[in-house]
Amino acid sequence: MEMSPIPKTAPFAEEEIDLLNRVVGPASANQRAWLAGFLAGLDAAGAGAVAPQPAAPARPAEPLTIIYASESGNSEKLAGDLAKSARKNGLKPTIIDMADLELSALTTAKRLVFIAATWGEGEPPARAIRAYNELMGEGAPRLEGVEFGVLALGDTAYAEFCAIGKKIDERLAALGGKRIVDRVDCDLDFAEPAGRWIGDAVKALAPPNAGGRVIEVDFGAKPAPALNTDVVEAEIIEYVDLNSSRSDKETIHLALSFEGGAPAYEPGDSLDLYPENDPAYVDDLLKAAGLSGDEKLRADFIKSRDVTTLSLKTVETYASSTGHQYVKTLLDEGQAKEWIVGRQLIDLIATFPIALDAEKLRALTRPLAPRAYSIASSRREVGDEAHLLISAVRYESHGRARKGVASSYVAERLKRGDRVRVKVKPNKHFALPAPDKDIIMVGPGTGVAPFRAFVQERRATEATGRGWLFFGDRHFTHDFLYQLDWQDALKDGALTRMDVAFSRDTPEKIYVQHKLWDRRAELIEWLDGGALFYVCGDAKSMAKDVRAALVRAYADVKALSPEAAEQAVVTLEREKRYLQDTY
Numbered sequence: 359m360e361m362s363p364i365p366k367t368a369p370f371a372e373e374e375i376d377l378l379n380r381v382v383g384p385a386s387a388n389q390r391a392w393l394a395g396f397l398a399g400l401d402a403a404g405a406g407a408v409a410p411q412p413a414a415p416a417r418p419a420e421p422l423t424i425i426y427a428s429e430s431g432n433s434e435k436l437a438g439d440l441a442k443s444a445r446k447n448g449l450k451p452t453i454i455d456m457a458d459l460e461l462s463a464l465t466t467a468k469r470l471v472f473i474a475a476t477w478g479e480g481e482p483p484a485r486a487i488r489a490y491n492e493l494m495g496e497g498a499p500r501l502e503g504v505e506f507g508v509l510a511l512g513d514t515a516y517a518e519f520c521a522i523g524k525k526i527d528e529r530l531a532a533l534g535g536k537r538i539v540d541r542v543d544c545d546l547d548f549a550e551p552a553g554r555w556i557g558d559a560v561k562a563l564a565p566p567n568a569g570g571r572v573i574e575v576d577f578g579a580k581p582a583p584a585l586n587t588d589v590v591e592a593e594i595i596e597y598v599d600l601n602s603s604r605s606d607k608e609t610i611h612l613a614l615s616f617e618g619g620a621p622a623y624e625p626g627d628s629l630d631l632y633p634e635n636d637p638a639y640v641d642d643l644l645k646a647a648g649l650s651g652d653e654k655l656r657a658d659f660i661k662s663r664d665v666t667t668l669s670l671k672t673v674e675t676y677a678s679s680t681g682h683q684y685v686k687t688l689l690d691e692g693q694a695k696e697w698i699v700g701r702q703l704i705d706l707i708a709t710f711p712i713a714l715d716a717e718k719l720r721a722l723t724r725p726l727a728p729r730a731y732s733i734a735s736s737r738r739e740v741g742d743e744a745h746l747l748i749s750a751v752r753y754e755s756h757g758r759a760r761k762g763v764a765s766s767y768v769a770e771r772l773k774r775g776d777r778v779r780v781k782v783k784p785n786k787h788f789a790l791p792a793p794d795k796d797i798i799m800v801g802p803g804t805g806v807a808p809f810r811a812f813v814q815e816r817r818a819t820e821a822t823g824r825g826w827l828f829f830g831d832r833h834f835t836h837d838f839l840y841q842l843d844w845q846d847a848l849k850d851g852a853l854t855r856m857d858v859a860f861s862r863d864t865p866e867k868i869y870v871q872h873k874l875w876d877r878r879a880e881l882i883e884w885l886d887g888g889a890l891f892y893v894c895g896d897a898k899s900m901a902k903d904v905r906a907a908l909v910r911a912y913a914d915v916k917a918l919s920p921e922a923a924e925q926a927v928v929t930l931e932r933e934k935r936y937l938q939d940t941y
């Protein structure tokens with residue numbers, strides 16, 4: 359039977375659609391590829407400005423393997439962008455999440471691209487750790503004859519800027535691969551440099567004279583479901599500090615309401631929140647720079663520049679733009695990297711003052727980036743709202759009281775009725791399983807936020823799978839976040855079990871990993887029965903301690919060697935039953 363591939367909704371008249379269908383319908387794959395390439399060639403030549411040349415005969419597109427190592431989705435999205443551009447240039451891309459990478463795939467690749475983010479303190483994204491270690495290990499295959507390129511994503515605020523992209527780039531070369539496009543290290547405002555790198559990479563990787571003539575058209579591909587990930591305004595309709603007045607912490611529950619409906623988020627997704635800087639900090643900074651009267655700069659700094667981060671790059675820019683001798687010495691003697699730890703831009707200006715104009719000061723800043731917050735609600739329960747749980751970051755360093763930009767914006771300058779700008783950050787790697795599956799959730803502190811969404815969703819969908827929550831914080835009486843919600847959920851069955859660890863209620867500090875160890879027999883029983891294990895919250899120590907506790911639990915309960923117990927957890931990770939969203 360003949361197909362009618364051109365839909366009635368195509369931007370042609372009805373009789374034109376019939377005509378096209380008569381030609382395209384019975385065409386072979388080869389003829390379609392030729393036609394697609396020919397039409398793209400016309401576009402590339404300037405929409406008919408140049409007389410079309412007879413097209414070359416169709417030839418199979420050349421394969422390109424794109425591997426991404428991503429935690430919050432940026433590298434994954436760029437991998438998609440690269441694939442799209444590659445397809446238009448005679449390449450046939452295959453995208454692989456590094457979480458699923460088998461190293462043997464590298465040896466068969468002729469062209470290889472890695473797009474890799476760095477997390478923690480210079481570590482790979484959690485899902486990519488296994489394959490990353492294998493790539494760095496002795497068993498990694500030789501890559502002679504493989505052409506490669508690496509795009510690194512990171513944040514100059516971290517000492518180990520783009521460390522993972524850099525290490526992968528070095529490793530691929532050491533294994534014999536041929537670097538045919540130089541690595542680019544991107545900061546948080548990566549859109550432009552990443553876009554440019556994609557253009558360069560495709561140019562370098564595309565077969566000669568591809569010129570848009572060969573396009574692999576995946577007729578079977580389904581468009582991704584549309585999700586509104588635009589920045590939207592929301593009104594704060596609930597604003598509650600969940601800690602008691604005697605707590606040394608401040609954790610704000612925000613309920614946001616969206617005009618015209620909440621964006622279509624899912625449990626496990628986050629919201630990017632666009633903060634404003636503390637005007638008092640900006641005033642101090644402008645004063646230190648001798649630019650106090652500059653109202654235009656002040657407004658720009660409050661709304662849209664990152665005026666707190668101090669990176670090595672900032673120090674270098676300061677040295678070169680001002681010629682400050684002491685700053686130059688700091689850099690020349692290799693002390694700058696250590697000096698910036700725990701310091702902010704204001705420390706640089708105040709410690710090494712020099713005449714600055716507005717442009718020079720502005721050039722020391724980058725765009726103010728949004729901060730991600732796990733969504734603590736399910737749309738099935740809260741309708742057009744989204745809830746967030748935000749812990750105020752406050753600390754002291756080098757004799758100055760410091761405040762986190764976004765969390766203090768929320769904790770100190772917003773109130774009920776105010777409006778904030780947010781954007782959904784989908785996370786399909788931290789989603790609920792089928793409703794009949796058991797779930798174990800480990801979420802101390804603000805790590806509990808997505809699990810409130812999970813529990814709400816499971817209640818609303820009448821899921822039959824059991825839920826077990828491990829929560830922890832400092833004090834039972836002052837810091838039991840969402841205590842009433844958990845009590846209700848335990849009563850109505852949306853939650854089956856809950857274990858809590860309050861670290862400062864006892865002389866010996868008790869954390870969630872200790873509770874996991876105490877409950878190890880049942881824990882392993884749940885996991886053997888197919889339960890999924892979710893961890894959310896602090897990446898620096900909690901997530902590592904929790905994983906180590908689970909490895910020890912396997913070793914103890916099943917009488918396994920440490921290696922076999924580690925393997926049991928690796929198996930959970932490979933089966934996507936050990937899921938993390940840590941920060």
Ligand SMILES: Cc1cc2nc3c(=O)[nH]c(=O)nc-3n(C[C@H](O)[C@H](O)[C@H](O)COP(=O)(O)OP(=O)(O)OC[C@H]3O[C@@H](n4cnc5c(N)ncnc54)[C@H](O)[C@@H]3O)c2cc1C
Pocket residue numbers: 430628666700729730731732733747748749750751752753754755761762763764765766804805807939940941
């Ligand atoms: C996917 C994801 C989900 C998240 N979910 C949540 C959530 O649900 N709730 C939540 O509260 N946060 C969450 N976060 C963290 C959040 O995005 C912000 O990082 C956090 O609120 C701090 O942002 P800030 O602008 O207040 O601080 P910033 O201005 O970004 O300052 C933070 C920086 O200050 C420095 N710093 C902080 N404490 C100290 C210290 N004690 N000593 C020295 N230096 C220090 C560190 O350099 C740190 O990177 C999440 C992060 C991610 C990536």
Ligand SMILES: Cc1cc2nc3c(=O)[nH]c(=O)nc-3n(C[C@H](O)[C@H](O)[C@H](O)COP(=O)(O)O)c2cc1C
Pocket residue numbers: 427428429430431432433434475476477478479480481483511512513514516517518519520521546897940941
């Ligand atoms: C908790 C956390 C830790 C990070 N650690 C680093 C780091 O050590 N070095 C770095 O260059 N970038 C670091 N970053 C920045 C990320 O690499 C950057 O946000 C990147 O765009 C994320 O890409 P992804 O969405 O593909 O995971 C960190 C970000 C977060 C939230």
